[in-house]
Amino acid sequence: MSNPPTALATAQGTFRVAVDGDATAPALVLGNSLGTTLEMWEPQVLALSQAFRVIRYDTRGHGDSPVTPGPYSFEELGQDVLAVLDALGVDKASFCGISMGGHTGLWLGVHAGHRLQALAVCNSAARIGALGPWMERAAMVRSSGAAGMRTLADSAPGRWFTPEFAQAQPAVVQAAQEWLAGIDPEGYAACCEALGASDLRNALGRIATPTLLVAGDADPVTTVADAEAMQAGIPGARLVVLPASHLSNLETPQAFSAALLGFLAGALAA
Template sequence: MSATQQLTTAAGTFRIQLQGPEGAPVLVFSNSLGTTLEMWEAQAQAFSRDFRVLRYDTRGHGASVCSPGPYSFTQLGGDVLAILDALQIEKAHFCGISMGGLTGLWLGVNAAARMRSITVANSAAKIGAEGPWLERAASVRTQGAAGMQALADSSPSRWFTEGFAAAQPAVVQQAQAWIAGIAPEGYASCCEALAKEDLRAAITTITTPTLLVAGAHDPVTTVADAQAMQAAIAGSILATVPASHLSNLEAPEAFNQALQHFLQQH
């Protein structure tokens, strides 16, 4: 397996991991708020046979650049383009979950020429309301590491179904460790980006092949959110998997199957 590396780009330095045959089509995976590129391990293993799999820690997360906030999706989407530029990748498939899914929608709207396809998992064109995101950002900035630990303690109920959390405590604990380790400034700055972004009108312009993945039990970004995006994006496909919010972790087989079937068409 390829080791992670620090990649210097025009937008800053990002921690990335590349796996799979050189010359194969590139498939980018973008993490959710409060996680790192390790969340995609099951997908990297499954897809690196046929694709050049590129994972990265989003700005403010893991070992990527943590610049002062607030961030915007113009910045987070631009980071993806900067990473592709630094690696001299002209076009790529993109798969993002939650915050990463909204990054994918931004790329579909603003950088269609660079995208072979976009997969938007457990996301929405507008995630949550502005007020709670800004309150969370302010709280984390005030409380620092203790605030991140508090989020880690409360995250399982938002991220996983009760049954999965009981059956797979090691997966849950790993996810909690990711969020507890995120820099408060980076997390807060991404919350501020989520507070402001609303692509509900813009996504009607997306012409890039689009797969929408919804978790049947997701309380954060619901099946209804995915259905709204499907209605707005011409030709988009919706797949529902038996999971809560982090569907690639809770239902990796179903997630991979839906993504594999979609990518075979594009």
């Protein structure tokens, strides 16, 4: 069993954080996707915590982390990660994030590479979507509140999972839907605004941290082509494509963990 989350006071606010593994092991931070919580990483904790001090956190606006008025920026979301590391006394860590969390990882790679040992950017892109739709979604959830979050949760399986997985694993899909339905509308909207505003395509060449890119071959949100574009921009980046949709760590948990652990073993030994 993984350790329960606790409230961690940081310079950026009090974040909901869960820490597993040996306190002397290399640190690995896991960043959640838009509309989920740190529980999304539960399938990975046991495997990863054998070799790492695994640090999961709820992104700002999500779960029991700070819900401050938006819009947010990825500078703010990236500084949140650094504040969590500082509060835990961690100088350097590896970072793995999915979707929004992966984009946070890109920001860290560009702007705070001195704090990173390795970087895994999963089911993400240097530019996720377009400004207009993100602003429309933010406005929708702000105006409709919890009912709007439930509407998003009802439609999420089509974006997050393949139909085959959704049919075979309804409990996993329902759990993910409940994470989304429970997110604070303001926090969700503010993260939508951060996603709409951020474009790191021209900054990828500044990432010097060893980088793994993970894509799902059936991901309609952040495609294999998005991952290939990041690979072309990040020096030495590796790409792994999994048979999954957008939340590949939930759809193919063993393959995801194996790819991540294999990459980290090589990156930290170099």
